[in-house]
Amino acid sequence: MDVLLFTKMLSDKQINDLKRMQYKYSVSDVSEFIALLKSTMYKCLPLRDFSGKALVYLDNITRVNLSSVKLLLSPQINENSFSVKAMEDEIHSTLTIENIASSRDSIRRILGGYAPLNENENSIYGIKRGLEFIADLDHKITEANLHKLYQTSVGEYLDENDKLLPTHTYRHDDVFIVGNKVEQQGLHHSKLPEYMGELIEFINQKDDIHDLVKAAVIHFYIAYLHPFFDGNGRTARLVHLWYLVQQGYSSALYVPFSSYINDSRKDYYKAYSLIEQNANISGMIDITPFLSYFIENIYNKLSLERSQSDTLQIYKNLLSEGRITEKERDLWNFVLSVYGVNEFSTKQLERDFRNAAYATVRSFVLKFETLGLLFGQKYANKVKYRVR
Numbered sequence: 001m002d003v004l005l006f007t008k009m010l011s012d013k014q015i016n017d018l019k020r021m022q023y024k025y026s027v028s029d030v031s032e033f034i035a036l037l038k039s040t041m042y043k044c045l046p047l048r049d050f051s052g053k054a055l056v057y058l059d060n061i062t063r064v065n066l067s068s069v070k071l072l073l074s075p076q077i078n079e080n081s082f083s084v085k086a087m088e089d090e091i092h093s094t095l096t097i098e099n100i101a102s103s104r105d106s107i108r109r110i111l112g113g114y115a116p117l118n119e120n121e122n123s124i125y126g127i128k129r130g131l132e133f134i135a136d137l138d139h140k141i142t143e144a145n146l147h148k149l150y151q152t153s154v155g156e157y158l159d160e161n162d163k164l165l166p167t168h169t170y171r172h173d174d175v176f177i178v179g180n181k182v183e184q185q186g187l188h189h190s191k192l193p194e195y196m197g198e199l200i201e202f203i204n205q206k207d208d209i210h211d212l213v214k215a216a217v218i219h220f221y222i223a224y225l226h227p228f229f230d231g232n233g234r235t236a237r238l239v240h241l242w243y244l245v246q247q248g249y250s251s252a253l254y255v256p257f258s259s260y261i262n263d264s265r266k267d268y269y270k271a272y273s274l275i276e277q278n279a280n281i282s283g284m285i286d287i288t289p290f291l292s293y294f295i296e297n298i299y300n301k302l303s304l305e306r307s308q309s310d311t312l313q314i315y316k317n318l319l320s321e322g323r324i325t326e327k328e329r330d331l332w333n334f335v336l337s338v339y340g341v342n343e344f345s346t347k348q349l350e351r352d353f354r355n356a357a358y359a360t361v362r363s364f365v366l367k368f369e370t371l372g373l374l375f376g377q378k379y380a381n382k383v384k385y386r387v388r
Contacts, residue, residue, distance in 0.1 A: 001032040009033050010041075015061065016274055016289040018281045034282045042286070046202050047221055048195065049285040050187055055221075056284055062291040064212045064299050084111060085340030089256035091127045094234050096262050122157040127234065129153055134242035135253055141246060143169065143200050146239070153238060154231030162229040170196060170227040177226060186226030196227055203243060215243045216294040220287050223272070237261070257298060264297040311388050315373055327356060331364045332373075335387065343377065343384040 009029070014020045022030045042056040049055060088107050095102040101120050110116060116125045130153025139145055147169045155164055165172050170192040176185050187195055199221055209217070222236040237258055244252040261268050271293040279285050315332065318324050324332070334353050335344070344352075350361045365385055368374040375388045 001029070001036060005029065006033065006036060010060075015058075016278075016292055018278045022281070030281070038284075045217065045287075046205075047198060047217070049279075050191075053284060055217075056286050057217075057291055058286070058288045062213055062288060062295060064210055064295055084337045085342065086254050086256045087111060087128065087131055089259045089340075090131065091124055093256060093258035093262040094127060094237050095123055097237075097258060097265055097268075098233055119157075126153045126157050127238075130234075130238050131241075131253075134238060134245055137245070139242075141200065141203050141239070141242060143197065146196075146200070149238060149242070150228060150231065150235050154234055155228070158230055164228065169193065171229045173229075175226055175229055187224075192225065192227050195225055199225075211244065211247045211249070212299055213291055213295075215240045215247075216291050217287065218243055219294070220272075220275075220290045224285075255302065260298040260301055264293075267293055267297060311373055314371070318371065327360060328364050328367070331356065331361065332368070335374075339386070341387055343386045345382065345384050 005025075009015070009021065009025065010033075012021065012024070014024060018030055018034075021033070025033075037058070038056075041058060041060065043059045044054040044056050047055045088104065088111060091107050092102055092104060100123050102124055106121050107124050110121060110124045110128055116122045130149055133139055133149050133152055139149075151164075164170070171186075171189050173189055174185065175189075199218070203214075203218060207214075219236045219240040222239060223232055226232050228235065241252055241257060271290040274289040275285060275287055278289070315324070319329065331349070331353060335349070338352060346358070346362050346365050349365070350356065350358045353361065356364075365374060365376075369376050369385065373388055374385045376383050376385050
């Protein structure tokens with residue numbers, strides 16, 4: 001193949017859609033292009049497709065924005081293991097992606113320590129328990145702990161027909177992933193222990209794959225294998241977060257990843273479909289479409305939150321200089337945990353915090369606005385604030 005044509009195809013925006021590439025160029029050009037990628041550019045993963053061949057991806061188009069890395073590595077001032085606001089958003093979004101009904105009121109009730117009242121609230125309670133499980137750094141990613149996470153967050157709340165057998169770590173029968181048509185059959189159940197064992201080994205081995213890319217690989221592979229009858233998507237998203245937490249990305253617990261996925265849900269599922277469609281043309285499972293989706297729609301979007309990370313650094317400096325009182329510290333931690341980046345009023349903060357007079361709350365808000373940590377927006381005769 002001519003080098004100019006190869007470089008043109010390599011930089012084409014449609015590179016993740018081989019069918020469109022065939023229309024744009026030709027079937028023979030795409031065949032030659034794939035052959036060159038196989039021999040010169042594809043990176044092989046120590047994970048296998050259903051036929052036993054290695055999964056591959058293109059490293060050159062799966063680069064992560066460094067500001068996303070900085071944000072996720074930034075230590076949080078708040079002492080809570082998981083932001084309450086982030087937990088609420090994560091629970092609501094991961095269930096919405098699966099078309100499981102969940103109201104914000106129910107989520108707040110469960111997060112407030114109340115027992116679930118119905119099936120939908122059981123689902124909420126399960127994800128809450130799952131998030132608390134992965135927030136504990138002592139819970140290393142092992143096959144036994146993965147089973148415990150699944151049972152804790154999903155398995156215990158399923159219908160009897162979808163539950164794992166008492167002596168099984170994974171499903172004991174075959175499963176089909178069905179949309180408007182059958183799109184994929186999960187890995188044959190007899191192979192799951194072997195393939196999942198390889199995944200756990202991959203998770204814990206040291207390699208040159210960027211942590212954020214590797215987390216997305218893990219996410220894809222769990223959904224691809226479909227090791228459970230139900231709850232594979234929820235489990236994949238939890239394990240994605242779990243891996244980042246274990247690698248030291250402490251702020252992953254403050255980012256509701258699933259809300260970004262839910263906002264781009266159509267593209268999330270399209271990435272899976274493209275991988276299957278491309279495999280029919282190339283004869284291999286190239287997971288670049290999924291990695292590209294995650295980098296563009298989730299990781300790179302995190303760079304927009306960088307200003308909040310800078311705000312936290314300013315606060316940390318002020319705290320070390322002794323310019324923040326103990327009560328102000330408590331109010332600030334409360335604002336971060338409960339409101340996140342959402343707006344609140346002084347009256348709302350007084351009511352929700354419950355341990356400070358209105359004058360104290362108002363003084364805190366005005367001081368932190370002056371310091372550049374809060375931003376006030378006037379609405380008619382009311383002012384609402386949010387973290388800058």
